[in-house]
Amino acid sequence: MEEYEIFEKIKEYFEDNYELMRLEGGHALTEDVKQLALTQVLYYFTKLRDVATKVTDTEVKLTLPDQKTPKGRNFTIEGIVDIVRDENETWMYDIKTHDTAYIESNKDLYEKQLNVYAHIWQQLRGQVLDKTAVISTAYPRGLKEAHLLNDQFRIQYELSKWNPLIELDFDQAKVKEVVADFANTVDCIEEKKFKPASVETLKGNLEGTNSKFGQRICRECDARFSCASYREYATSKGKGERGSFRKYFDDFGSDTDKEDWVNANLAAKSPDDINPSEIR
Numbered sequence: 496m497e498e499y500e501i502f503e504k505i506k507e508y509f510e511d512n513y514e515l516m517r518l519e520g521g522h523a524l525t526e527d528v529k530q531l532a533l534t535q536v537l538y539y540f541t542k543l544r545d546v547a548t549k550v551t552d553t554e555v556k557l558t559l560p561d562q563k564t565p566k567g568r569n570f571t572i573e574g575i576v577d578i579v580r581d582e583n584e585t586w587m588y589d590i591k592t593h594d595t596a597y598i599e600s601n602k603d604l605y606e607k608q609l610n611v612y613a614h615i616w617q618q619l620r621g622q623v624l625d626k627t628a629v630i631s632t633a634y635p636r637g638l639k640e641a642h643l644l645n646d647q648f649r650i651q652y653e654l655s656k657w658n659p660l661i662e663l664d665f666d667q668a669k670v671k672e673v674v675a676d677f678a679n680t681v682d683c684i685e686e687k688k689f690k691p692a693s694v695e696t697l698k699g700n701l702e703g704t705n706s707k708f709g710q711r712i713c714r715e716c717d718a719r720f721s722c723a724s725y726r727e728y729a730t731s732k733g734k735g736e737r738g739s740f741r742k743y744f745d746d747f748g749s750d751t752d753k754e755d756w757v758n759a760n761l762a763a764k765s766p767d768d769i770n771p772s773e774i775r
């Protein structure tokens with residue numbers, strides 16, 4: 496297939512997926528945000544074309560059943576990965592929306608998860624595995640800026656330095672430890688022990704980034720309005736408690752986000768106006 500034909504197909508699938516997600520989730524995007532998201536997919540394909548065209552098994556569901564927590568609860572670990580096999584080796588890829596800097600600085604977190612998937616693939620399924628890697632789908636800031644400025648020279652430069660594929664080691668010896676971590680987490684969830692990160696953590700930079708944990712993680716967290724750490728973090732900065740408390744309760748994103756949300760939903764068709772044949 497020629498490259499322009501692949502791009503046309505990607506655009507078609509993108510539109511179909513967008514419509515489905517909009518109907519399921521009830522969130523619409525403005526046309527420019529949607530176009531920006533499409534360019535992210537196209538750049539991502541350009542960069543990882545070799546991997547994308549060699550994938551032999553997509554969205555492989557891996558299951559580790561019949562596990563027990565220290566308190567005797569049963570649980571199952573499930574994960575979804577992509578597999579690429581060629582005549583020389585087999586790779587397992589875990590796709591993440593996190594940015595490369597964060598993944599590079601927190602490799603051990605990603606290695607733990609991949610270790611369990613590798614264990615299921617090799618030991619339970621009896622399959623060969625040579626390498627594991629995480630693929631970061633986040634839009635690199637530099638590339639996004641270059642695209643918005645339509646700076647072709649910088650786009651090429653940013654594309655050349657972008658490495659969305661981060662190879663990770665896998666070590667079967669660590670699997671027991673990781674499964675035990677999962678087991679403890681299951682007990683905590685079942686016993687409703689949801690201790691948030693400390694205020695100090697929220698005030699500090701997220702490992703490998705220049706952003707604060709409270710800004711980068713908590714502002715996207717649906718539990719933030721009932722989280723004691725976030726309340727303290729959000730109200731302890733700014734000009735005086737009253738002012739910042741009001742800001743905390745009114746914090747539904749930036750003015751641009753709110754405007755985009757209103758515009759996109761005004762422009763979106765209601766589910767009743769959509770002909771089912773428009774969605775393939």
Ligand code: SF4
Nearest residue numbers: 691692713716719722
């Ligand atoms: S706001 Fe959410 S992410 Fe942040 S500390 Fe609280 S629970 Fe955790």
